Amino acid sequence: MTDPLPRRADIAPGRLPAETLAENFSDLHPALDAHDVRVEADRCYFCYDPPCMQACPTSIDIPQFIREIQTGNAIGAGKTILSANILGGMCARVCPTETLCEEVCVRETAEGKPVQIGLLQRHATDQVMATGVHPFRRAAPTGRRIAVVGAGPAGLSCAHRLAMLGHEVTIFDAQDKPGGLNEFGIAAYKATDDFARREVEFLLAIGGIVVETGKVLGRDIYLAGLCQNFDAVFLGLGLAGVNALNVEGEMASGSHDAVAWIAGLRQTDDLARLPIGRRVVVIGGGMTAIDAGVQAKALGAEEVTIAYRRGREAMNASPYEQEIAATRGVHLRFNLQPQRLLAEDGAIVGLELERTASVDGRLTSTGESVTIAADQVFKAIGQSFIPAGLGGGDAEIALEGGRIQVDAERRTSHPGVWAGGDCVAGGEDLTVVAVEDGKVAAMSIHAALTALDKVAAE
Amino acid sequence: MADLSTSFLGIASPNPFWLASAPPTDKEYNVQRAFEAGWGGVVWKTLGEDPPVVNVNGPRYGAIHGPDRRLIGLNNIELITDRALHTNLEEIARVKRNWPDRAMIVSLMVPCEEAPWQKILGLVEQTGADGVELNFGCPHGMSERGMGSAVGQVPDYIEMVARWCKQHSKLPVIVKLTPNITDIRYPARAAKAGGADAVSLINTVSSIMSIDLDNFAPTPTIDGKGSHGGMCGPAVKPMALNMVAEIARDPATAGMPISGIGGITTWRDAAEFIALGCGTVQVCTAAMTYGFKVVQEMVSGLSEWMDEKGYAGIEDFRGRAVPNVTDWQYLNLNYVTKARIAQDKCISCGRCHIACEDTSHQAITREVDGVRRFEVIDAECVGCNLCVNVCPIEDCITMERIAGVDPRTGKPIPDIYGNWTAHPNNLMATEKRPHVPGPVTMPDAAE
Numbered sequence: 040m041t042d043p044l045p046r047r048a049d050i051a052p053g054r055l056p057a058e059t060l061a062e063n064f065s066d067l068h069p070a071l072d073a074h075d076v077r078v079e080a081d082r083c084y085f086c087y088d089p090p091c092m093q094a095c096p097t098s099i100d101i102p103q104f105i106r107e108i109q110t111g112n113a114i115g116a117g118k119t120i121l122s123a124n125i126l127g128g129m130c131a132r133v134c135p136t137e138t139l140c141e142e143v144c145v146r147e148t149a150e151g152k153p154v155q156i157g158l159l160q161r162h163a164t165d166q167v168m169a170t171g172v173h174p175f176r177r178a179a180p181t182g183r184r185i186a187v188v189g190a191g192p193a194g195l196s197c198a199h200r201l202a203m204l205g206h207e208v209t210i211f212d213a214q215d216k217p218g219g220l221n222e223f224g225i226a227a228y229k230a231t232d233d234f235a236r237r238e239v240e241f242l243l244a245i246g247g248i249v250v251e252t253g254k255v256l257g258r259d260i261y262l263a264g265l266c267q268n269f270d271a272v273f274l275g276l277g278l279a280g281v282n283a284l285n286v287e288g289e290m291a292s293g294s295h296d297a298v299a300w301i302a303g304l305r306q307t308d309d310l311a312r313l314p315i316g317r318r319v320v321v322i323g324g325g326m327t328a329i330d331a332g333v334q335a336k337a338l339g340a341e342e343v344t345i346a347y348r349r350g351r352e353a354m355n356a357s358p359y360e361q362e363i364a365a366t367r368g369v370h371l372r373f374n375l376q377p378q379r380l381l382a383e384d385g386a387i388v389g390l391e392l393e394r395t396a397s398v399d400g401r402l403t404s405t406g407e408s409v410t411i412a413a414d415q416v417f418k419a420i421g422q423s424f425i426p427a428g429l430g431g432g433d434a435e436i437a438l439e440g441g442r443i444q445v446d447a448e449r450r451t452s453h454p455g456v457w458a459g460g461d462c463v464a465g466g467e468d469l470t471v472v473a474v475e476d477g478k479v480a481a482m483s484i485h486a487a488l489t490a491l492d493k494v495a496a497e
Numbered sequence: 498m499a500d501l502s503t504s505f506l507g508i509a510s511p512n513p514f515w516l517a518s519a520p521p522t523d524k525e526y527n528v529q530r531a532f533e534a535g536w537g538g539v540v541w542k543t544l545g546e547d548p549p550v551v552n553v554n555g556p557r558y559g560a561i562h563g564p565d566r567r568l569i570g571l572n573n574i575e576l577i578t579d580r581a582l583h584t585n586l587e588e589i590a591r592v593k594r595n596w597p598d599r600a601m602i603v604s605l606m607v608p609c610e611e612a613p614w615q616k617i618l619g620l621v622e623q624t625g626a627d628g629v630e631l632n633f634g635c636p637h638g639m640s641e642r643g644m645g646s647a648v649g650q651v652p653d654y655i656e657m658v659a660r661w662c663k664q665h666s667k668l669p670v671i672v673k674l675t676p677n678i679t680d681i682r683y684p685a686r687a688a689k690a691g692g693a694d695a696v697s698l699i700n701t702v703s704s705i706m707s708i709d710l711d712n713f714a715p716t717p718t719i720d721g722k723g724s725h726g727g728m729c730g731p732a733v734k735p736m737a738l739n740m741v742a743e744i745a746r747d748p749a750t751a752g753m754p755i756s757g758i759g760g761i762t763t764w765r766d767a768a769e770f771i772a773l774g775c776g777t778v779q780v781c782t783a784a785m786t787y788g789f790k791v792v793q794e795m796v797s798g799l800s801e802w803m804d805e806k807g808y809a810g811i812e813d814f815r816g817r818a819v820p821n822v823t824d825w826q827y828l829n830l831n832y833v834t835k836a837r838i839a840q841d842k843c844i845s846c847g848r849c850h851i852a853c854e855d856t857s858h859q860a861i862t863r864e865v866d867g868v869r870r871f872e873v874i875d876a877e878c879v880g881c882n883l884c885v886n887v888c889p890i891e892d893c894i895t896m897e898r899i900a901g902v903d904p905r906t907g908k909p910i911p912d913i914y915g916n917w918t919a920h921p922n923n924l925m926a927t928e929k930r931p932h933v934p935g936p937v938t939m940p941d942a943a944e
Contacts, residue, residue, distance in 0.1 A: 081564040084889050087847030088863065149844040149890065 048293050048386040048414045049317040054339025060310050063337035067228045067363070068132070070165060071158050080108040082146060082154045090143035091156060096467075096475045097124035101140060105159055117167030118174045120160055124478075125199045126192055128168060128238050129221050130471045131161035132229050137359045139471070168237065173244035178205035183488050186211065186269040188256050191219020192470045193460025194275030195242055196477030197484075202247035204485045209269070211254040219277055220461075221470065223302040226330040228337070257428030262436075266455055271484045274429075274443065274451070274458040275477060278422035278468075284322065288380030289418075293387030297321065297331040297419035304334060316414030318342045320390060322377055323419030325355035331417045332369040343369045344411060348376040348395055349402060375409060376402075380416055389413050424462050439464035448483035449476055457484055499803035500810045501796060503537070505776040506669035506694045506754055508627040510537035510600035512799075513771065513811055514792050517758050517779035518543050518604035518630060518673070521789075523578055525588035532592070534789035535796060538600025540697075540779060543577035543632045544585050544617065546607050550576045550639075556717035559706035559726065570732035571782045572706045574717070574724055576638045577606050582620070590624040600777075601625075602671065606632040606644050609654055611661050618666040628669035631658060631693075633684070634700020636677050636727045646700070649675035652687035659691025671756060674698040674740075676733075681740040682747045689750050696744065697756035697779060699737045701727025730782035734760030738773060742822045745774035762791075764798030771811060772818035826917040833903050833910050834880035834896040836860070836873045842893040845869055849884035849894060857883050875904040 055063070071079060083105040091101040099120050107116035120127035136142075136157040144153030167174055183206045187194045190212035198208040216222060221235040243250065254260050256276065265272045281296045283289065293316065307313050315338040321331045324347035336343045345364065347354060350373050354361065364371060375392040382388060394407040424442045437444045437452035442464040445451055449459045459476025461468050466476070501512040515538040516522050516531050523542035531539060552575055559572040578585055593601045603626045607613035621629055632639075633649030640647040648654045655672060662670045672688035674681060676699035688696050703725050705715045715723025737759020744750050757770030758779040767778045783791050808814045838849065838861075850871050853861040860877035861884060864870055873884075880896060888894045902909050917923050 078565050084846045084848060086845075087851035088869070089847075090845070090869075145844040145846045 048388060050293060050314045050414050051317075052314045053311045054315060054317075055311075057311060060338070064227050064231070064310060064334075066231045067226075068158060068161075071155070071162055076108060076113075076159065076162050079155050079159055080105050083109070084145060086145055090145065091140035091154075094139045094143045095123075096139070096469065096471045097127075097130070097478065098475075099123040099127065099160070101156055101160075104163055105154065105156070108159055108163055113163050113166040114170065114174075116159075116163035117165075120164055121167065121174060124471065124474050125196055125242055126221070126238065126470065126474045127160055128164035128241075129192070129225075129230060129235065130474065131157050131164055132234065133221075133225050134471050135357055135359065135469070138357055168241050173241065175203050175245055177203055177245060177247055180207070181205040181488065181492075183207065183270045184209070184268075185271045185273065185484060186265040187273045187275065188212075188260070188265070189219060189275035189277055189460065189462075190214075190217030190239070190250060190252075191275055191277050191460055191473065192221060193277075193462075193473035193477040193480075194219070194273065195239065196474040197273045197275065197457075197459065197481045198248050198477075199242050199245055200478050200481030201484060202245045204481070206247070206270075206485070206488070208248045210248060210250045211256070211260055212250065212252050213255040213279075215252050217250050217252065219275075223305050224298065224327075225305075225470075226301070226334060227305055228334075255428065257430065262429055262453075262456070266453075270455075270488055272456045273477070273480050273484065274456065274462060275460040275473070276424070276428070276443075276458075276462040278424050278461045280423035280425045281418070282421040282423060284377055284380075284418055284420065286377055286379045288382045288387070288390075291380055291382035291385055291387050293382075293413075293415045294380055295415065295417050297323065297327050297417040298422060300417055301327070301330055301334065304338075310338065313338060315340050318411075318413045319344070319415045319417065320411055320413040321345045321417045321419055322390075323347065323417075323421070324349065324353065325419060325421065326360060327422075328417075328419035329356045329360045329364050329369075331419050333364050333367050335415070335417070336368050340415075344413075345369055345371050346375040346377070346392060346411070347371070347373050350374060350397060353397075376404070378408060381410070387413060387416055390416055422461075442466075447479075449480035450483060499800045499808060501537075501800060501803075503777055503811055505600070505756065506628060506671070508538070508600045508602070508669065509598070510777065511598060512537035512792075512796055513767065513775075513777045514795050515539060515600060515602070515756070515777050515779045516784060517781040518602075518632065519781040519785075520573075520575060521781060521784050523580070525592055528588075528592050529595075531784075531789045531792075532596045532599050535792045536599070536789065538602065538627075538777070540602040540604050540630050541585065541589055541626075543604040543606045543635070544582055544621070545577045545605075546613060546617070547582045549579045549581055552576055552579050553719055555719035559715075559717045560730075561706060561732065568730060568782070568786050570704075570706070570728050570730040571785065572704050572726040572728045573701070574637050574726040577604075577632070577635070582617075586620055586624055589621075589626055593625045593627075600627055602628045602630050604630045604632050604673070606635070606639060609643060609648060609658060614658060614661045615665040618662060618668070622666060622668060626668070628671060628694075629662065629666065630671040630673050630697060631662060632673050632700075633658075634673045634675040634698075636675060636701055636703040637725060646675035646677055646703075649673075649684055649700070650678050652683045655684050656687040656691035659688050659693040663692040669694045671695045671697050673700055673758075675700045676736060676740055676759075677703045681743050682750065685744040685747065685750045685753070689753055695754035695756060695776075696750075697758055698744070699733065699740055699759045701729045702733050702736065704728035729760065730786075731760045731762055734762075734766060738769060741770060741773045741775060742819065745816065745819045746822055764795045764802065767795055768799060768802060768814070769818075771815050773822070774816040774819050776811075776815065828916060829914050830917065830920065831911045831913065831915045832898060833900075834882075834898050835875050835878045836880065836882075836884050836894055837897045838871055838873060838884075838894050839892070840870075840872075842890050843871060844890060844893075845871065846889060847871060848887045848889065852883050852887045857881060875899075877905060879905065 085102045104116040104119040140156045141153040147153035187198045187210045190210045218235045319335040319340040332345045374395045378391045380390045389412040394405040443458045445463045449457045457480040460473035503513045518540040522539045557575045561570040563569045603621045635645030639645035670693045672693040707716045755775045756777045757775030762783040850861045850863045860874045862872045885894045
């Protein structure tokens with residue numbers, strides 16, 4: 040089981056011709072054409088108390104929007120979707136529908152072939168965006184100002200809803216452009232044609248939202264100050280920390296944090312110039328591992344292995360995502376725990392892993408080790424919330440399991456501060472859940488400010 | 498192997514499937530292809546006087562579609578043949594000569610005067626055709642000129658023209674009826690009174706298929722305007738079946754040979770018309786949608802079904818549904834049914850529940866013990882069948898007859914037949930005991 044190690048790392052750009060690269064990074068699920076849309080929409084049974092709608096974290100009225108598509112009213116369908124989920128376009132592309140709406144579709148029960156809700160949602164939202172007209176209008180100005188920290192799905196959703204309700208919103212984001220994981224994290228083939236940027240542009244067209252980029256909480260802005268200067272604060276901070284392997288050789292060149300590498304890939308304007316190893320190993324078992332592995336393969340890596348320390352059944356990536364990886368030539372290996380990264384002259388040449396076994400549900404070592412040759416190693420072993428930025432002044436925010444504690448309305452322990460998205464405890468680290476968090480928080484903020492107005496009036 | 502051959506008014510054809518008088522039977526070329534494909538007969542596209550009519554040069558057809566553009570209804574504003582009379586007559590003679598075993602009926606439409614009818618009948622007889630069909634049905638264009646449905650809507654005219662035709666020709670006369678009339682029995686009775694040998698029905702239903710919401714005009718649109726047309730196809734079949742049944746069970750016309758028309762698309766449709774007494778059936782839309790080959794499925798399907806049922810020939814089942822078509826007042830009120838949902842087939846779409854809850858009798862649960870589950874509440878179910886009709890899964894919901902006490906009324910269900918005529922709530926009841934409708938016998942079609 041020991042591969043011969045290469046003499047020196049083979050990491051090079053331009054492994055594939057431009058056409059192949061374009062093909063590899065094209066839409067994972069291309070949009071349905073007009074005829075397929077009609078046929079697919081006709082399959083919806085317009086269920087009573089629809090299971091799909093219950094399964095959607097943002098409660099999109101799915102039978103309603105599909106019926107609108109059926110009758111040639113795709114714009115109305117898009118508005119139905121966007122009124123529940125302003126990032127319905129991105130969710131149509133990245134939602135794990137196979138474990139949400141489509142899993143419970145009665146057609147899945149009946150024939151194992153659910154209505155392709157995600158693709159129909161994409162059709163409808165694409166139609167609305169193609170009009171170039173923002174579908175919602177703002178309510179009369181309330182004179183209230185709200186700070187949103189983080190321009191990812193949670194923050195954008197919250198900001199849009201607040202703006203719609205007549206409030207003025209300022210979004211602060213640490214990056215140089217808004218979008219969060221939609222812009223920097225989602226696999227490129229799931230959001231092609233600069234969709235993340237176009238969607239943010241579409242969302243901001245509601246008006247009343249100012250975006251300030253390059254603003255890091257705890258460095259450029261402080262929670263105490265925000266609480267002072269705004270009527271309410273929403274924190275959509277995401278997970279800025281990446282877990283380390285804590286093994287020998289981790290600092291060698293060719294060893295990368297998968298999240299950062301994907302962010303770099305998403306921002307590159309020429310995939311042909313992006314270097315990729317001939318042999319790539321991804322360590323991890325979640326969506327990031329799959330995204331890194333599939334995109335490494337798409338860039339032209341000859342051998343891509345995802346090494347996960349537990350068994351297949353424990354993998355966070357859904358069976359559907361595993362299948363995408365497998366069909367795109369990524370080799371999935373299980374029960375392999377990294378022991379050390381092997382480097383020569385400071386560059387990765389491989390890694391040594393130990394075989395593990397599950398004994399009574401606990402991961403144990405077997406003592407047997409395996410070496411895999413690699414030019415590049417991507418670490419995708421999880422992200423964590425970094426609470427450091429919350430400090431300063433008297434603003435104390437309670438955490439739960441290392442993330443921000445919130446109640447059902449997404450209120451934190453600090454008065455006037457709400458939070459949502461991946462940074463809060465109990466979430467599922469899904470775009471669609473973050474959107475719901477932002478929406479719920481916005482409604483709660485609005486209710487709280489409206490109550491204050493009433494008190495003031497009395 | 499079942500024998501599909503028919504003898505309708507003494508006109509033999511190898512199977513009961515005729516092409517109706519319509520665009521598919523306008524020319525020798527088409528009819529030749531139809532016979533090659535296996536059609537038992539044709540009714541040649543309606544002949545008129547010279548000079549021939551002219552048709553619009555814009556669109557003639559409009560449609561309604563089901564899912565995946567399946568054609569449900571086809572509408573046309575085409576007139577009778579726009580070719581010269583002698584051309585048609587020559588072709589009819591030639592086709593009949595080449596295909597002596599197939600039925601050749603010629604459809605006719607001339608003004609409501611005796612001389613034109615007498616003249617054209619003589620010409621048709623010379624072709625060797627087997628019979629004529631009088632087009633009293635066409636609802637568009639020709640009706641504006643006092644022909645087609647304009648005649649079919651006046652029973653006196655039907656009787657008058659039918660009589661002329663019987664006087665001036667030895668050929669069997671079929672009167673084609675328009676459905677665009679309140680009570681189809683009157684024109685049928687008039688046809689019989691005038692001596693017609695048979696009726697055929699239905700012709701197309703007057704219709705506007707849709708309004709173009711961009712230019713606010715009916716479709717098909719011709720230079721910004723539209724005109725009503727005649728609709729046929731699967732959508733009209735239920736109306737056609739009812740009209741055929743009305744004539745078949747009307748004592749004044751019972752036993753009169755009928756050629757059934759209206760949305761016949763499959764062997765099953767055809768068998769239904771024959772079960773209501775039709776001696777032959779006529780098809781147009783199915784052929785215009787799929788081509789002439791569809792007759793092969795009809796032949797094969799009817800034959801297999803007859804074999805399965807043990808019917809050696811068409812007459813073995815023709816008319817067998819007629820005695821079972823009755824008036825509402827004779828339906829058995831003691832036949833009590835409840836819906837039954839097969840839980841192993843149920844996919845939990847909930848359409849039965851919401852249909853019943855919103856629009857009917859609140860007789861289907863939405864959850865049982867806190868779990869999504871659809872069950873019939875017998876104490877509320879009136880047995881209406883709506884849930885069966887809206888359920889997307891075949892045979893998931895069925896109606897079951899119950900006996901004993903009806904949980905809805907709390908009253909025992911009499912185990913005897915009982916209808917409205919003797920119901921205590923019927924203030925007009927004249928009988929103490931319900932009247933049981935007697936069987937209607939179907940005389941042989943060839944009579």
